[in-house]
Amino acid sequence: MPPSDDVVLRVENLVKHFPVKGRIPFVSGGVVKAVDGVSFDLRRGETLGVVGESGCGKSTLARMLVGLEQPTSGAVRFGRSVVHQARGRELRALRRRIQIVLQDPYTSLNPRRTIREILLQPFEIHPDVLDRRRRVERIKELLDLVGLDPSLHLDRYPHQFSGGQRQRIGIARALALNPDVIVCDEPVSALDVSVQAQVVNLLERLQEELGVAYVFIAHDLSVVRHISDRVAVMYLGKLVETGPEIDLYEAPRHPYTSALLSAVPVPDPAGRGERKRILLAGDPPSPVNPPSGCRFRTRCWQATDTCATTEPPLAAGEHPVACHYPLAA
Amino acid sequence: MTLLEIADLRVAFPGPSGPVNAVNGVSLGVDSGQTLAILGESGSGKSVTAQAVMGILDVPPATITGSVRLRDRELLTLPRKQRDRISGEEIGMVFQDAMAALNPVFTVGHQIMEVLRVRRGMSKADARRRAIELVDRVRIPAAKDRIRDYPHQFSGGMRQRIMIALAISLEPDLLIADEPTTALDVTVQAQVMELLAEIQRDSGMGLLLITHDLGVVAEVADDVAVMYAGRIVERGTVQQIFAGPAHPYTEGLLASMPRVDRRDEQLYAIPGAPPNPARLPAGCPFHLRCPRATDECLVTLPPLQALPADRASACHHHEEVLGATQR
Numbered sequence: 001m002p003p004s005d006d007v008v009l010r011v012e013n014l015v016k017h018f019p020v021k022g023r024i025p026f027v028s029g030g031v032v033k034a035v036d037g038v039s040f041d042l043r044r045g046e047t048l049g050v051v052g053e054s055g056c057g058k059s060t061l062a063r064m065l066v067g068l069e070q071p072t073s074g075a076v077r078f079g080r081s082v083v084h085q086a087r088g089r090e091l092r093a094l095r096r097r098i099q100i101v102l103q104d105p106y107t108s109l110n111p112r113r114t115i116r117e118i119l120l121q122p123f124e125i126h127p128d129v130l131d132r133r134r135r136v137e138r139i140k141e142l143l144d145l146v147g148l149d150p151s152l153h154l155d156r157y158p159h160q161f162s163g164g165q166r167q168r169i170g171i172a173r174a175l176a177l178n179p180d181v182i183v184c185d186e187p188v189s190a191l192d193v194s195v196q197a198q199v200v201n202l203l204e205r206l207q208e209e210l211g212v213a214y215v216f217i218a219h220d221l222s223v224v225r226h227i228s229d230r231v232a233v234m235y236l237g238k239l240v241e242t243g244p245e246i247d248l249y250e251a252p253r254h255p256y257t258s259a260l261l262s263a264v265p266v267p268d269p270a271g272r273g274e275r276k277r278i279l280l281a282g283d284p285p286s287p288v289n290p291p292s293g294c295r296f297r298t299r300c301w302q303a304t305d306t307c308a309t310t311e312p313p314l315a316a317g318e319h320p321v322a323c324h325y326p327l328a329a
Numbered sequence: 330m331t332l333l334e335i336a337d338l339r340v341a342f343p344g345p346s347g348p349v350n351a352v353n354g355v356s357l358g359v360d361s362g363q364t365l366a367i368l369g370e371s372g373s374g375k376s377v378t379a380q381a382v383m384g385i386l387d388v389p390p391a392t393i394t395g396s397v398r399l400r401d402r403e404l405l406t407l408p409r410k411q412r413d414r415i416s417g418e419e420i421g422m423v424f425q426d427a428m429a430a431l432n433p434v435f436t437v438g439h440q441i442m443e444v445l446r447v448r449r450g451m452s453k454a455d456a457r458r459r460a461i462e463l464v465d466r467v468r469i470p471a472a473k474d475r476i477r478d479y480p481h482q483f484s485g486g487m488r489q490r491i492m493i494a495l496a497i498s499l500e501p502d503l504l505i506a507d508e509p510t511t512a513l514d515v516t517v518q519a520q521v522m523e524l525l526a527e528i529q530r531d532s533g534m535g536l537l538l539i540t541h542d543l544g545v546v547a548e549v550a551d552d553v554a555v556m557y558a559g560r561i562v563e564r565g566t567v568q569q570i571f572a573g574p575a576h577p578y579t580e581g582l583l584a585s586m587p588r589v590d591r592r593d594e595q596l597y598a599i600p601g602a603p604p605n606p607a608r609l610p611a612g613c614p615f616h617l618r619c620p621r622a623t624d625e626c627l628v629t630l631p632p633l634q635a636l637p638a639d640r641a642s643a644c645h646h647h648e649e650v651l652g653a654t655q656r
Contacts, residue, residue, distance in 0.1 A: 053514035162602040192370040197585035226587035263519035264589040265544030269567045278611035283484040
């Protein structure tokens with residue numbers, strides 16, 4: 001099913017600040033601006049990749065999208081509902097529609113429950129979705145869908161599975177209630193290289209068959225390129241560039257995107273030394289006290305005085321960039 | 330003369346149901362100035378191989394057989410004290426997790442100076458001067474002030490640099506780096522790999538790089554040994570291996586890697602998962618996941634055979650693989 005223009009999830013100016021404990025009691029130590037004004041649309045059946053380095057706020061963003069974290073301000077809209085304002089019946093309906101797959105398949109499955117119990121749980125929480133008598137049949141279908149053998153695997157415990165199989169179980173659980181959106185937070189980064197491709201291919205096949213939309217959050221730019229229709233680059237709590245996969249990777253417009261892409265090692269020794277590499281100085285600054293103006297200016301090789309005083313906005317459009325001096329496309 | 334020569338190295342640990350054979354007969358050599366990458370997934374035995382060379386495995390419970398020679402001196406049979414001396418002075422070590430490798434209660438300057446004072450008998454003032462030089466060498470700004478900081482006051486990339494400074498403080502002949510950039514962000518990883526390569530160029534040490542990252546291997550290695558289930562399954566120069574692998578496992582790994590510089594429509598996925606070292610299958614350990622497996626592979630373990638152009642493959646069907654992958 002090809003992605004459509006129909007927006008399924010709309011994120012508006014989402015902000016999350018965490019208070020920091022100060023050294024002096026009762027005096028605030030400031031706030032960590034983990035997510036600081038993020039907006040994007042997710043279209044039905046598409047994959048939006050979100051990339052960024054550790055501490056850029058991408059996991060906090062994931063948790064807010066599914067309602068695990070209360071935003072400081074801003075909104076996540078799904079149809080006519082607002083994720084963090086919904087209560088009661090409306091909230092339960094929302095939770096069915098937006099699911100999450102987490103990074104660590106070793107800690108996201110309850111070790112004391114069998115796969116049967118783990119997969120039946122979504123139906124116990126949402127009993128109106130499916131008649132009790134048809135549930136076991138449905139979870140067998142789900143296991144089959146993610147490439148596990150129901151006759152063999154249904155009554156085993158999580159520790160009896162490999163990492164890749166556990167991630168498949170996590171995906172089956174996320175699919176149980178037929179969601180419209182699955183937020184995948186680093187779903188393959190804990191897996192071995194040879195197993196990563198299996199899970200990536202599975203996610204792609206499921207999207208084709210079921211038309212589910214993914215927000216695919218990862219630090220691995222190669223995996224994100226492979227799976228995404230559109231990509232958003234995050235730096236210190238803000239999106240600095242978003243665009244279609246091909247445009248963003250082939251013609252990055254933000255200096256940070258460009259540096260990030262050039263730093264990824266390419267598994268081809270033939271091009272060694274010929275690729276031009278932008279080596280950024282230092283580490284990302286602390287999100288407690290982000291630089292004034294453009295947050296990237298402290299590591300940017302073309303920063304000017306303007307960058308220190310005026311924050312470049314991320315405009316609307318197909319391939320917007322938050323930079324005063326965007327690179328030539 | 331080969332700097333490091335490993336021959337038929339075997340390492341086993343006791344397990345609840347018999348010994349777990351983590352390394353099953355590894356042989357390889359590293360020359361001065363050469364970068365050899367050992368590429369493998371979790372459980373392949375790559376880190377245990379490195380630990381056996383470094384002499385940091387506890388024996389018992391581990392049992393180690395075979396030979397590890399550094400400049401023609403056998404290390405495995407040396408008494409503990411002499412072994413530790415060589416491990417400290419002639420082999421430098423860099424690990425994945427710098428926070429765990431550095432002592433949290435001493436300043437980084439103290440830790441570098443301690444090495445210099447104990448091993449080189451330097452005075453406090455000389456050791457401090459040298460420590461500052463070393464911290465400066467790994468490109469940490471304001472080295473003079475930063476040596477008074479504790480490990481937790483550094484960022485992940487900076488801590489990794491401190492560990493590199495510590496590893497090269499006694500000018501070792503061989504540096505063993507076990508997943509040195511795995512925990513780092515990609516922009517910082519590029520900086521640290523660049524630094525390691527530069528230090529190696531300047532000092533002429535041999536570098537044994539342990540990694541699971543094909544990209545890192547392609548960027549820095551001269552030669553590659555691919556490990557699977559405790560064995561080397563393929564060995565060759567980095568160009569040979571990436572241009573035309575001679576083992577189906579390497580072939581599968583390369584085809585399953587998405588790339589940042591192009592978009593592949595479909596990734597090849599190696600079926601199944603790496604085997605449990607406590608329960609290795611009979612015959613070729615890769616046969617359960619191998620599209621080229623035949624009856625022979627189910628029963629006979631393929632030895633690592635020399636191929637033309639000084640490379641090697643442990644596959645009964647290496648000719649067929651080479652024929653398919655050579656461009």
